[in-house]
Amino acid sequence: MSTQGKLRVIGKARRRVDGRAKVTGLTRFADDIVLPRMLHCRLLRSPHPHAEILEIITGKAEKLPGVHLILTGKDFPVTFGIMPVAQDEYPLANGRVRYVGDPIAAVIAKDEQTATEALDLIEVKFKQLKTISNPEEALQNPEPRIHDYGDQGNIHRIQSYEFGDVDEALAKSDHVFDDLFFYEGNTHLPIEQHASVAAPDGEGKLTLWSSTQVPHYIHRALARALQMPASHIRVIACPNGGGFGGKCDLHNHEIVVSRAALKLGRPVKICLNREEVFYMHRGRHPVLMRMRTGVTKDGKLTGMHLQTLLDGGGYGSYGPASTFYTGVLQTVTYELPRYKFDACRAFTNKPPCGPKRGHGTPQPRFGQEVQLDKIAEKLKLDPAELRLNIVAKPDTLTANWLKIGTIGLAECIRQATARSDWKKKFRKMGPGRGIGIACSSYLSGAGLPIYWNKMPHSGVQLLADRSGQVTVFCGATEIGQGSDDVLAAMVAEVLGMDPYDIRCVTGDTALTPVDLGSYSSRVTVMMGNAAIQAAEKLKAQIAEAAGEQLEVIPSRLSFSDGRVFVTENSNKSLSFKEAVEFAEVKFGTLGAVGSYTPPRAPGRYKGAGVGPSPAYSYSACVVEVEVDQATGWIAVPKIWIAHDIGRTVNPVLARGQVEGSVYMGLAEALMEEQVFRRLPPKMSHALVHKIPSLLEYKSPTSLDMPEIDTILIEDPDPNCPFGAKEAGQGPLLPVMPAVANAIFDAVGVRIDELPITPDKVLKALELKAAGKNPRVGPERFPLVPYPKSIFVLPPWEGGDGKESKRDDAVAVV
Amino acid sequence: MAAVPQRVHLKFLVNGEETPVSFAPYKTLLEVLREDLNLTGTKHGCELGECGACAVLIDGEPHLSCLVLGVECEGRRIETVEGLADGAELHPLQAAFADLGAAQCGYCTPGILMTAKALLDKDPNPSRETIKEAISGNLCRCTGYQQIFEAIEEAAVRMKP
Ligand code: FES
Numbered sequence: 001m002s003t004q005g006k007l008r009v010i011g012k013a014r015r016r017v018d019g020r021a022k023v024t025g026l027t028r029f030a031d032d033i034v035l036p037r038m039l040h041c042r043l044l045r046s047p048h049p050h051a052e053i054l055e056i057i058t059g060k061a062e063k064l065p066g067v068h069l070i071l072t073g074k075d076f077p078v079t080f081g082i083m084p085v086a087q088d089e090y091p092l093a094n095g096r097v098r099y100v101g102d103p104i105a106a107v108i109a110k111d112e113q114t115a116t117e118a119l120d121l122i123e124v125k126f127k128q129l130k131t132i133s134n135p136e137e138a139l140q141n142p143e144p145r146i147h148d149y150g151d152q153g154n155i156h157r158i159q160s161y162e163f164g165d166v167d168e169a170l171a172k173s174d175h176v177f178d179d180l181f182f183y184e185g186n187t188h189l190p191i192e193q194h195a196s197v198a199a200p201d202g203e204g205k206l207t208l209w210s211s212t213q214v215p216h217y218i219h220r221a222l223a224r225a226l227q228m229p230a231s232h233i234r235v236i237a238c239p240n241g242g243g244f245g246g247k248c249d250l251h252n253h254e255i256v257v258s259r260a261a262l263k264l265g266r267p268v269k270i271c272l273n274r275e276e277v278f279y280m281h282r283g284r285h286p287v288l289m290r291m292r293t294g295v296t297k298d299g300k301l302t303g304m305h306l307q308t309l310l311d312g313g314g315y316g317s318y319g320p321a322s323t324f325y326t327g328v329l330q331t332v333t334y335e336l337p338r339y340k341f342d343a344c345r346a347f348t349n350k351p352p353c354g355p356k357r358g359h360g361t362p363q364p365r366f367g368q369e370v371q372l373d374k375i376a377e378k379l380k381l382d383p384a385e386l387r388l389n390i391v392a393k394p395d396t397l398t399a400n401w402l403k404i405g406t407i408g409l410a411e412c413i414r415q416a417t418a419r420s421d422w423k424k425k426f427r428k429m430g431p432g433r434g435i436g437i438a439c440s441s442y443l444s445g446a447g448l449p450i451y452w453n454k455m456p457h458s459g460v461q462l463l464a465d466r467s468g469q470v471t472v473f474c475g476a477t478e479i480g481q482g483s484d485d486v487l488a489a490m491v492a493e494v495l496g497m498d499p500y501d502i503r504c505v506t507g508d509t510a511l512t513p514v515d516l517g518s519y520s521s522r523v524t525v526m527m528g529n530a531a532i533q534a535a536e537k538l539k540a541q542i543a544e545a546a547g548e549q550l551e552v553i554p555s556r557l558s559f560s561d562g563r564v565f566v567t568e569n570s571n572k573s574l575s576f577k578e579a580v581e582f583a584e585v586k587f588g589t590l591g592a593v594g595s596y597t598p599p600r601a602p603g604r605y606k607g608a609g610v611g612p613s614p615a616y617s618y619s620a621c622v623v624e625v626e627v628d629q630a631t632g633w634i635a636v637p638k639i640w641i642a643h644d645i646g647r648t649v650n651p652v653l654a655r656g657q658v659e660g661s662v663y664m665g666l667a668e669a670l671m672e673e674q675v676f677r678r679l680p681p682k683m684s685h686a687l688v689h690k691i692p693s694l695l696e697y698k699s700p701t702s703l704d705m706p707e708i709d710t711i712l713i714e715d716p717d718p719n720c721p722f723g724a725k726e727a728g729q730g731p732l733l734p735v736m737p738a739v740a741n742a743i744f745d746a747v748g749v750r751i752d753e754l755p756i757t758p759d760k761v762l763k764a765l766e767l768k769a770a771g772k773n774p775r776v777g778p779e780r781f782p783l784v785p786y787p788k789s790i791f792v793l794p795p796w797e798g799g800d801g802k803e804s805k806r807d808d809a810v811a812v813v
Numbered sequence: 814m815a816a817v818p819q820r821v822h823l824k825f826l827v828n829g830e831e832t833p834v835s836f837a838p839y840k841t842l843l844e845v846l847r848e849d850l851n852l853t854g855t856k857h858g859c860e861l862g863e864c865g866a867c868a869v870l871i872d873g874e875p876h877l878s879c880l881v882l883g884v885e886c887e888g889r890r891i892e893t894v895e896g897l898a899d900g901a902e903l904h905p906l907q908a909a910f911a912d913l914g915a916a917q918c919g920y921c922t923p924g925i926l927m928t929a930k931a932l933l934d935k936d937p938n939p940s941r942e943t944i945k946e947a948i949s950g951n952l953c954r955c956t957g958y959q960q961i962f963e964a965i966e967e968a969a970v971r972m973k974p
């Protein structure tokens with residue numbers, strides 16, 4: 001896309017266009033909306049992890065003064081779900097609850113206090129059912145089924161893909177490494193609790209303001225859930241107070257307040273409390289992994305067989321995609337000639353898991369990068385050198401038919417190791433101190449939408465008029481990452497304007513062209529490309545009119561600093577406003593649209609749709625640790641992160657995205673875990689959430705954060721707007737394994753599961769002192785009934801991207 | 814049980830203005846500010862004293878407004894993010910936060926700004942360690958805190974006479 005010429009906006013450190021609103025308290029989050037005659041909603045949630053609902057008695061609650069409406073499952077006969085293949089939830093339980101926190105009834109009252117009092121007056125009679133607490137139990141107990149759909153028993157999804165004969169590759173390898181890893185689940189914890197306000201408008205149509213990252217998907221799913229035409233529904237995504245993937249589902253409460261508002265003819269608001277946000281979850285899946293990797297004696301990978309077992313929780317959510325993501329991106333970082341990937345997602349009676357920053361990829365990334373450290377150790381290679389030698393090549397296909405474009409990983413490794421003095425420190429820091437490295441890659445946007453269609457992924461519309469103003473409309477959603485700033489910057493760069501003179505209207509399904517939303521790190525690339533296209537069209541009209549006035553051909557005009565001028569004689573110029581006036585005279589009312597659809601991916605086998613991206617970002621991370629061998633306490637003095645961003649749009653925001661990712665990665669490495677426990681048998685044996693509060697769910701404070709040295713590597717990618725790739729998720733991925741590898745360097749123990757807490761370090765140190773294998777991590781991988789693989793030949797073995805037979809392979813030289 | 818508790822009527826000094834307000838006596842200062850005074854700049858992430866998003870200044874000291882009852886504030890001086898700017902002129906903390914990326918989603922920002930204001934009012938030259946200590950009760954999920962530290966340091970510099 002358009003990248004020619006000197007850039008004046010892109011790449012400059014600036015205050016973000018919405019920065020002033022954020023520091024004055026004027027940014028209007030969903031819970032800040034107050035409407036006349038507004039009522040308040042609270043949800044009654046299940047205290048049981050798995051139960052049948054025998055009866056709901058609402059009489060007393062209905063009589064409480066101030067209560068306007070009570071809704072139960074009867075009011076919602078239709079299932080919903082964010083993915084077309086997982087329509088398995090009811091807004092309010094339809095006879096069955098599947099996790100502690102599953103919503104059962106809703107009270108709409110004059111205020112929150114009254115609604116809360118009414119909840120206590122609702123009586124629900126349950127019959128408790130056997131609970132499934134983890135995937136192993138799900139495999140052992142196909143009955144009772146948590147859902148009556150899914151691949152089998154309590155397995156939601158199970159699948160297998162093989163790209164070239166992996167067993168053969170492993171058999172021919174000098175070494176095969178066979179490791180087990182476990183990654184505990186954790187949650188997004190946005191500081192803003194989810195809130196929604198629904199209101200009927202004068203025509204009886206519905207408006208929903210919500211803390212959502214994906215207004216378009218919500219719009220679609222809500223139309224189905226309410227059985228209403230989408231044209232009668234308007235979804236407005238308020239700026240999110242943090243999302244991280246936790247606001248990507250259509251949530252029960254969004255449907256409930258919508259229905260209530262339509263029934264009552266009044267606005268209805270809900271704001272979840274923090275405990276409810278923990279139950280809402282949709283966070284990181286706990287994943288058990290087995291990774292068998294073949295290597296040559298000089299450290300080249302020959303093949304990998306990855307098996308994953310995901311704990312999905314009580315519903316589907318984005319689970320089918322998450323299941324794929326625990327494997328599909330293993331091939332884009334390093335050269336990997338053959339790859340096999342088995343995955344299984346089980347239903348359990350816990351809050352549903354879904355997409356969290358990095359969606360499904362941090363878990364196998366942790367395993368792969370720790371295993372590479374073990375490989376380097378065994379082969380007596382420097383782990384940074386080992387990685388440098390196997391970095392994937394630009395403009396190639398991977399074994400599973402993903403197309404890699406630019407790749408700045410080698411430079412990331414070089415810079416991160418140089419800045420951290422890696423060579424002087426690795427294996428040389430003395431007892432209790434260590435340094436570790438890990439790398440990663442991530443999507444700059446998913447190649448396919450979550451529902452099948454061939455339409456654009458992002459659309460942008462521009463308005464310009466005689467006042468000289470430019471307004472840009474796009475469905476993209478501001479969740480803190482700076483999407484409005486990127487949008488204004490793209491348009492400003494093309495039109496030669498100041499980004500602060502551009503008005504952004506975003507995330508409103510009634511006003512803005514469709515953009516699929518703020519997930520999969522897609523916004524900069526997809527919205528950016530659409531914005532450039534729209535702005536170039538508008539620029540062409542203005543240039544044609546201005547050229548007539550200035551008596552030059554349009555190609556000799558430049559747009560800069562709010563002026564349109566003859567490139568070689570800047571005295572011959574018009575103000576932007578004057579140029580727009582001439583264009584309005586010539587063309588009538590001005591407007592332009594642009595749109596973006598990702599390139600078609602080369603894979604043709606069933607399932608090839610998950611993994612492709614217009615561009616992959618790359619990161620390398622070096623972490624230094626100090627381990628107190630008496631207590632197991634891990635201190636992290638400094639982290640270096642180099643990120644291949646393609647091109648930086650606004651360095652202030654890019655750095656913020658990278659550092660925020662590092663923060664969240666460090667949190668997952670050392671402390672965050674969403675864990676459950678069984679109550680004792682005499683207390684129902686139920687499965688309950690151990691820590692549904694901010695106090696007990698440990699996350700890093702200002703005192704816990706080390707210094708972060710951020711290095712942005714610029715290698716503009718031709719698929720990306722001005723070359724800019726993503727920065728908001730990729731840099732999280734290498735942090736966890738880099739921490740684990742640094743701990744090994746410090747004290748010689750392997751912690752093969754996350755989070756790495758002091759008790760695990762102590763246990764490993766004890767094992768080491770006793771002369772045993774100094775490792776803490778999963779001990780066994782259960783028997784999982786993975787199906788026969790879909791076999792696809794890698795491109796270099798004569799494959800055509802389609803499923804094929806094993807013996808179609810041509811000899812590999 | 815009476816579903817409609819009686820209301821109390823009293824006066825605060827909010828952002829320098831004498832502010833009469835009537836509200837249900839069980840309400841926290843957070844709720845009174847947001848719901849009865851429409852000062853929605855003050856945020857909440859837990860209502861249990863765990864996140865710091867609701868921090869405001871009471872008589873110049875940072876407090877978690879979710880842990881303070883409205884009735885405790887009669888006659889007291891309350892400062893919220895809405896009162897931080899001087900007319901259209903941003904407070905140096907606000908300007909530095911906006912310029913240096915200290916506000917990403919901006920949700921923790923009002924609480925951190927107020928906490929940082931209390932710090933700088935007392936200690937115009939805080940060290941990095943003092944800053945970390947001062948805002949350790951304010952969770953930010955977006956930034957990783959580094960740009961927040963830098964913005965507070967920059968504001969301290971800009972505030973030098
Ligand atoms: S709202 Fe979280 S501390 Fe007050």
Ligand code: FES
Binds near residue numbers: 954
């Ligand atoms: S900026 Fe989002 S929580 Fe701090």
